Amino acid sequence: MASVVASGSDSQDVRQPGDAAPPESIIAQGDGAQAQALSDGIISPVEYQAAIEATLACVTSAGLPARVLRPHERSTAAFVVEGERLPEDAGEVVKGCMARSFHAVSYAWSVQHRPSEAEIRHSRQQLEACLGAEAMSWTNGSPPGAAEIAAILRGGSESEVRAFFECARRVESETGIAP
Numbered sequence: 001m002a003s004v005v006a007s008g009s010d011s012q013d014v015r016q017p018g019d020a021a022p023p024e025s026i027i028a029q030g031d032g033a034q035a036q037a038l039s040d041g042i043i044s045p046v047e048y049q050a051a052i053e054a055t056l057a058c059v060t061s062a063g064l065p066a067r068v069l070r071p072h073e074r075s076t077a078a079f080v081v082e083g084e085r086l087p088e089d090a091g092e093v094v095k096g097c098m099a100r101s102f103h104a105v106s107y108a109w110s111v112q113h114r115p116s117e118a119e120i121r122h123s124r125q126q127l128e129a130c131l132g133a134e135a136m137s138w139t140n141g142s143p144p145g146a147a148e149i150a151a152i153l154r155g156g157s158e159s160e161v162r163a164f165f166e167c168a169r170r171v172e173s174e175t176g177i178a179p
Contacts, residue, residue: 004091006098007078007106026107029099043108045073051105052077058097064090074113074176076106115177123177130167149179 027035033054037047052068059066059079064086069078079098081090098106115123152160168179 004079004081004086004094006091006094007076026099026104030104031100034101034104037105038108041108043105043112048077048105048109051102054101055079055097058101059094062093062097063087064093066094072173072176075172075178076110077102113176115175119175119177123171123175123179126171126175127167127179130170131163 027038031054034051037043037051052070056066056068056079059081064081065083066079066081069080070076079094081094087093149164152164156164172178
C-alpha cells in the first residue's frame with residue numbers, strides 16, 4: 001500500500017517568533033476563500049473546517065482517496081492519501097491543493113492556538129511518562145530530548161518507533177499538542 005501524508009506544517013515558509021499572519025508567499029498561493037478567512041485576522045473554527053473540506057474536495061476531485069487526521073480540535077489537520085497504487089504525482093497534487101485552500105489558514109490557525117510554555121512542559125511530561133511506561137530505553141538514563149527522539153525515529157527498533165508514535169498520538173489526542 002502506498003501513502004502520502006501532508007500537514008499544514010509542511011509549508012516551505014518558516015514561522016518567525018511573533019509572526020501572527022502568514023507570509024505573503026503563502027497567501028499569494030491561496031484562493032479567495034483563504035484571503036477572506038484571513039481578512040479579519042482571526043481564523044474561526046468554521047473557517048478552519050471550511051479550508052479542510054476545500055482541500056479534501058480538491059484532493060478527491062483529482063481521483064485520490066483522501067482522509068483527514070485531526071486528533072484534537074486544537075490540532076493542525078493532516079491529509080492522508082492511501083491506496084494500492086497511487087499516481088507518481090500524488091504528493092504534488094496534495095501539496096497543490098493545500099497551497100490553494102489550506103496553508104495560509106492553517107498557518108494563522110496554528111499561531112492562534114500556539115501552546116503556552118506551561119502547556120508544552122505538561123505535554124512533554126505526559127510524553128515522557130508514556131514512553132517510560134512503554135519501557136523505552138534511554139541512552140543516558142533520562143527521557144529523550146529532540147535529538148534522541150530524531151535518532152530513534154531514524155534508526156530505532158520497530159518497537160521503539162511504534163512506542164513513540166503511540167505515545168505521541170495519546171498526548172496529542174489529550175492535549176492538542178503534537179510532540
